[in-house]
Amino acid sequence: MSIVVCVEQRDQNLRKITFEALSEGKRLAVASGKTLKALLIGSGVAHLADELKKYGVDEIAVVDNEALAVYTVESYAAVLAAYIVHETPALVLLGHSAIGKELAPRAAAKADCGLVSDCIEVSSADGDYLFKHPIYAGKAIGSFKVAGPTRMATLRPNVFPIEESEGAAGAVVDFAPEIPAAKVTVTGSEMSSGDRPELTEADIICSGGRGLGGSEGFKLIEDLADALGAAVGSSRAAVDAGWREHAAQVGQTGKVVSPNLYVAAGISGAIQHLAGMGSSKFIVGINKDEEANIFNVADYGIEGDLNKVIPALIEKLKEVQ
Amino acid sequence: MKIVACIKQTFDTEAKIVVGGDGQISDEGVNMIVNPYDEYAVEEAIRTKEKDGGEVVVVTVGGDKAQEALRYCLAMGADRAFLINDPALVGADSRAVSVALAKLLSDKEAGFDVIFTGKEAVDDGAAQVPSQLAARLDLAQANVVTDCEISDGKATATREIDGGSETLELTLPALISAQKGLNEVRYPSLPGIMKAKRKPLEVLSLADLGLSADDVASKVELVVAELPPARKAGQRLTGEVDEVVAKLVQLLQEEAKVI
Ligand SMILES: Cc1cc2nc3c(=O)[nH]c(=O)nc-3n(C[C@H](O)[C@H](O)[C@H](O)COP(=O)(O)OP(=O)(O)OC[C@H]3O[C@@H](n4cnc5c(N)ncnc54)[C@H](O)[C@@H]3O)c2cc1C
Ligand SMILES: Nc1ncnc2c1ncn2[C@@H]1O[C@H](COP(=O)(O)O)[C@@H](O)[C@H]1O
Numbered sequence: 001m002s003i004v005v006c007v008e009q010r011d012q013n014l015r016k017i018t019f020e021a022l023s024e025g026k027r028l029a030v031a032s033g034k035t036l037k038a039l040l041i042g043s044g045v046a047h048l049a050d051e052l053k054k055y056g057v058d059e060i061a062v063v064d065n066e067a068l069a070v071y072t073v074e075s076y077a078a079v080l081a082a083y084i085v086h087e088t089p090a091l092v093l094l095g096h097s098a099i100g101k102e103l104a105p106r107a108a109a110k111a112d113c114g115l116v117s118d119c120i121e122v123s124s125a126d127g128d129y130l131f132k133h134p135i136y137a138g139k140a141i142g143s144f145k146v147a148g149p150t151r152m153a154t155l156r157p158n159v160f161p162i163e164e165s166e167g168a169a170g171a172v173v174d175f176a177p178e179i180p181a182a183k184v185t186v187t188g189s190e191m192s193s194g195d196r197p198e199l200t201e202a203d204i205i206c207s208g209g210r211g212l213g214g215s216e217g218f219k220l221i222e223d224l225a226d227a228l229g230a231a232v233g234s235s236r237a238a239v240d241a242g243w244r245e246h247a248a249q250v251g252q253t254g255k256v257v258s259p260n261l262y263v264a265a266g267i268s269g270a271i272q273h274l275a276g277m278g279s280s281k282f283i284v285g286i287n288k289d290e291e292a293n294i295f296n297v298a299d300y301g302i303e304g305d306l307n308k309v310i311p312a313l314i315e316k317l318k319e320v321q
Numbered sequence: 322m323k324i325v326a327c328i329k330q331t332f333d334t335e336a337k338i339v340v341g342g343d344g345q346i347s348d349e350g351v352n353m354i355v356n357p358y359d360e361y362a363v364e365e366a367i368r369t370k371e372k373d374g375g376e377v378v379v380v381t382v383g384g385d386k387a388q389e390a391l392r393y394c395l396a397m398g399a400d401r402a403f404l405i406n407d408p409a410l411v412g413a414d415s416r417a418v419s420v421a422l423a424k425l426l427s428d429k430e431a432g433f434d435v436i437f438t439g440k441e442a443v444d445d446g447a448a449q450v451p452s453q454l455a456a457r458l459d460l461a462q463a464n465v466v467t468d469c470e471i472s473d474g475k476a477t478a479t480r481e482i483d484g485g486s487e488t489l490e491l492t493l494p495a496l497i498s499a500q501k502g503l504n505e506v507r508y509p510s511l512p513g514i515m516k517a518k519r520k521p522l523e524v525l526s527l528a529d530l531g532l533s534a535d536d537v538a539s540k541v542e543l544v545v546a547e548l549p550p551a552r553k554a555g556q557r558l559t560g561e562v563d564e565v566v567a568k569l570v571q572l573l574q575e576e577a578k579v580i
Contacts, residue, residue, distance in 0.1 A: 109456035114540025183461035299555035
């Protein structure tokens with residue numbers, strides 16, 4: 001039996017979460033005596049198979065079809081479900097990205113599989129798998145079991161380490177299922193992150209809150225982000241005040257992120273904000289209130305005026321780089 | 322137009338989570354609310370009706386208490402409500418919930434033009450039911466929608482994607498899952514609350530829907546819930562600004578090794 005990773009590509013570039021899913025897939029395949037397969041869906045994407053081979057993939061199924069040039073959840077889920085029915089894998093992994101979090105459940109319903117979303121840990125024992133997924137906005141962690149034969153899971157970005165591995169065959173095979181007629185057309189798209197990394201993929205995030213005092217205040221956060229090669233995030237208070245677009249909001253009603261480093265400046269650390277960034281590996285809090293809740297979770301807490309601390313920090317970072 | 326809103330009753334977002342001796346989460350004494358994203362769904366349904374006419378039907382799968390959540394939506398301005406309540410649905414996973422909803426909406430309450438849902442429930446954080454329901458009803462869908470316009474048998478929806486947004490045109494009937502920003506949610510008015518008491522709220526068992534317990538068997542089981550390890554407060558860096566930032570950069574490089 002196999003473990004299948006459903007590859008995510010955008011404009012023919014592989015997303016980082018795919019490497020994370022392949023690495024975790026490989027670890028689980030070795031631990032549970034399965035082969036690792038990748039499913040690559042799109043148009044003109046066959047050449048991406050080479051890069052997938054670096055992760056110890058035994059087989060890559062390529063579905064290359066002009067009708068799949070533009071992603072829609074309907075068409076991609078039809079392909080994924082057809083592949084699951086054809087392959088009956090023990091486990092199917094996707095990223096818990098904007099695409100994965102809708103593609104996985106639509107395919108799960110079509111192939112009649114159980115699915116655990118947004119996993120932070122997957123383990124195997126006795127031919128079964130156990131999935132850990134934060135519930136109640138991270139206030140609890142649930143351990144889930146899924147009835148077989150095929151279990152599905154989406155993996156939280158930035159949690160599973162990327163590891164290359166050698167020695168697998170990496171055979172490329174074609175798969176050509178029927179693709180349903182589209183009931184949706186994508187009429188436009190707009191990318192807003194510019195040159196900065198995407199929030200859920202970023203290794204470092206600098207976030208600002210009400211303490212920035214206004215949209216101009218975000219210039220400080222942007223400069224700090226650029227000095228660190230980071231993405232820019234925001235608290236809800238800053239979004240509600242109109243200083244930042246909603247897509248930048250981190251928290252229970254925003255994005256859930258787990259970067260290596262999260263810098264929270266002028267953010268008090270409300271429970272709903274922590275729900276979105278509490279699983280960051282390191283947290284820096286910059287706040288002028290010594291009792292701010294952010295200091296209860298920050299690895300490094302700086303009590304002070306962010307208008308003084310951030311410019312000095314940017315200077316220091318430029319010095320050492 | 323027949324407009325459907327799917328809602329779930331969830332814990333208040335401020336609620337403290339308590340894990341019982343059985344390893345399951347206890348709802349004792351917890352204040353229950355309509356899942357925040359579902360309020361956007363209900364609001365959008367009511368606005369669509371106000372613009373184009375028709376009726377708004379709210380549906381939920383839940384226990385007795387979920388009637389309160391439905392009454393709240395009726396007080397906002399929805400017209401009718403259904404509660405699917407059955408012992409076989411206790412602990413239902415997304416599969417079970419979506420099978421029950423799909424049966425109601427393809428049979429007894431067939432003929433809808435659009436279904437609004439929340440983008441995810443804040444308790445299970447799964448974001449599965451909308452896509453599973455759309456798949457079972459073979460509907461076009463747009464998820465995490467921040468702007469929506471319905472006219473001429475079509476829905477035009479703007480939705481969040483990683484790093485930006487995209488606009489979709491969907492042929493009706495379709496399913497739209499709501500994100501914050503879609504609209505400003507109204508509070509029920511006093512007359513609204515009074516009227517809601519007399520609006521139809523029908524409770525259905527699986528048998529009423531023509532489903533068996535097997536049809537809604539869950540595949541996903543919560544074995545045990547635990548509280549996450551508490552994050553500890555780390556070091557406080559104090560002193561002159563220059564010293565503090567120098568110390569921070571050193572710690573980030575040498576201890577955390579993140580830059
Ligand atoms: C259902 C629900 C969902 C929610 N979802 C989210 C969510 O997804 N994300 C989210 O963030 N919030 C969310 N909230 C809101 C949350 O409860 C807080 O209101 C919000 O996080 C506060 O944002 P803030 O920390 O920027 O503002 P505040 O709490 O006002 O904090 C501002 C901080 O800045 C500090 N400060 C001020 N000036 C300076 C200065 N010059 N230098 C340094 N520090 C300074 C202050 O000491 C203060 O600690 C939600 C709330 C509810 C009820
Ligand atoms: N028990 C339920 N009854 C009706 N609708 C539900 C139920 N559970 C989830 N939904 C809908 O599906 C959305 C996503 O929920 P979930 O998949 O649980 O994260 C919710 O915002 C609701 O609109």
